[in-house]
């Protein structure tokens with residue numbers, strides 16, 4: 001969400017701007033708050049090809065992750081200081097005279113103000129705030145600005161902060177200064193989380209957008225959809241996830257229908273979230289497994305699995321729409337989700353929906369979503385995937401976005417520089433809660449573990465609270481010790497894993513094993529007000545040794561591994 005809001009604020013559209021093939025051919029690649037080696041291994045293979053092809057590469061991450069180990073340079077910044085680092089890089093680009101003045105003049109607004117705004121962010125000041133040596137900041141600034149083509153890729157290290165949207169905008173500033181956007185080879189790449197999260201947005205599964213990212217609150221657009229769908233559409237934006245939980249607290253939201261989400265494990269400050277779900281009058285869960293959330297539901301609707309048991313499409317991080325084909329039939333009582341939803345519509349009194357196939361649904365989408373207009377089902381089959389926007393059948397699709405920014409004189413809107421303030425995480429470190437906890441992903445497990453904890457795996461590493469050597473010594477704890485981990489929201493028992501490379505004051509764990517360690521009981525309840533995204537990446541915690549604890553559930557765990 002912060003990537004969509006941030007990119008839309010700057011460029012008018014919320015999608016990643018580049019193609020994978022551009023990553024392979026870029027001269028500079030920055031992995032900023034992304035551990036793609038673990039979390040996007042398919043995408044990362046394009047990064048490795050880029051590095052093999054001679055790209056210079058940097059990783060910006062508090063931890064020397066496996067991604068960092070593949071890139072040339074690791075910038076180990078303090079958690080939540082990305083805006084400061086981006087401003088420092090920007091100031092260095094400006095003061096070294098490495099800006100693309102023609103692009104700035106033709107395509108942007110607010111440059112003079114931005115120059116004055118970042119003036120205090122000297123290399124020395126930035127180094128002090130971020131913990132990154134001045135020479136490394138200078139190297140990143142010069143390497144990025146002078147490369148003929150350059151890509152900045154990011155994910156949750158940037159977005160899961162209370163400044164998520166501002167973080168994204170601070171990275172966009174760097175592309176605007178150097179003209180590294182809107183042309184082949186350069187761009188801004190937010191990697192999408194789940195395989196079809198981009199496609200969910202494309203179809204209008206957002207509280208403020210209809211299909212094709214068209215605004216719900218735009219009267220003309222709503223009228224178009226109302227005519228096509230023969231129904232009335234509420235004229236105001238709906239609630240995002242965070243706002244839904246707030247509405248539950250006010251007793252304004254009494255019934256939910258949850259499809260493919262396990263919020264009883266995945267929400268930040270999850271004790272509160274569970275209490276809110278308990279308050280509901282009606283809860284329906286449609287899932288492929290009996291999750292913790294499903295166990296709380298009044299009705300569970302067993303669904304066919306999207307990527308293996310259903311026909312349809314998926315859109316990936318480069319905006320490429322591809323066909324998905326059912327490989328196996330769904331087991332037991334599980335049913336196609338199209339069928340479940342159509343039957344519900346009929347039970348609610350509207351039986352005009354019929355029983356459309358995935359192809360019929362797609363062809364209907366094309367009539368209301370201009371960016372998909374040229375992608376016939378036939379073309380998707382024949383061409384093996386097309387990148388939106390693709391407005392007409394003779395349009396080849398769009399490998400990169402915002403090319404019009406380079407047109408002179410500029411047509412339409414310009415991209416604004418953002419003067420965003422550097423603000424530390426809201427869950428502040430104190431004597432009582434002196435350690436910074438970040439929750440991340442392991443290569444071998446997925447999110448709340450629903451889909452990855454049911455089979456035994458020779459590579460799965462299990463769950464631990466990873467701490468630095470110095471902090472372990474300070475606390476008098478050793479590898480494998482049981483501890484009580486507390487934050488301002490709650491306390492859970494965990495097992496210690498000592499990480500010899502971790503910086504002092506930092507702690508890491510995953511959220512893949514809620515049965516073993518209910519981590520979201522202690523994550524921060526801070527939220528980015530501009531996007532509704534929780535600050536999963538920065539909780540303040542304390543660790544207390546448990547001297548007498550039941551260790552019977554320890555067998556599986558060794559350490560998460562970066």
Ligand SMILES: Nc1nc2c(c(=O)[nH]1)N[C@H]1C(S)=C(S)[C@@H](COP(=O)(O)OP(=O)(O)OC[C@H]3O[C@@H](n4cnc5c(=O)[nH]c(N)nc54)[C@H](O)[C@@H]3O)O[C@H]1N2
Nearest residue numbers: 260261262263266286287303305306439447448450511536
């Ligand atoms: N501590 C901490 N918490 C986090 C994060 C973090 O970094 N740290 N990250 C956050 C992020 S980025 C995310 S995206 C969320 C993820 O949070 P969730 O989406 O709640 O977590 P998942 O485990 O991916 O649950 C997805 C559910 O979809 C079901 N499913 C899979 N395929 C299908 C299908 O085709 N149809 C249907 N109906 N169901 C299906 C699965 O069985 C599973 O129950 O977690 C968030 N929570």
Ligand SMILES: Nc1nc2c(c(=O)[nH]1)N[C@H]1C(S)=C(S)[C@@H](COP(=O)(O)OP(=O)(O)OC[C@H]3O[C@@H](n4cnc5c(=O)[nH]c(N)nc54)[C@H](O)[C@@H]3O)O[C@H]1N2
Nearest residue numbers: 033034035039079080155156157193440441443445446447
């Ligand atoms: N194997 C596997 N793959 C997955 C998933 C999974 O659960 N398992 N989940 C999928 C989903 S839903 C998503 S959203 C993506 C997420 O993909 P990623 O965002 O790459 O995953 P994370 O490991 O949560 O976080 C990335 C990095 O952010 C860093 N970080 C923490 N705080 C900061 C900070 O303040 N600044 C900076 N610069 N970095 C920081 C962490 O050290 C970590 O290395 O992965 C997707 N892919």
Ligand SMILES: [Mo]
Nearest residue numbers: 192193194197
């Ligand atoms: Mo995600």
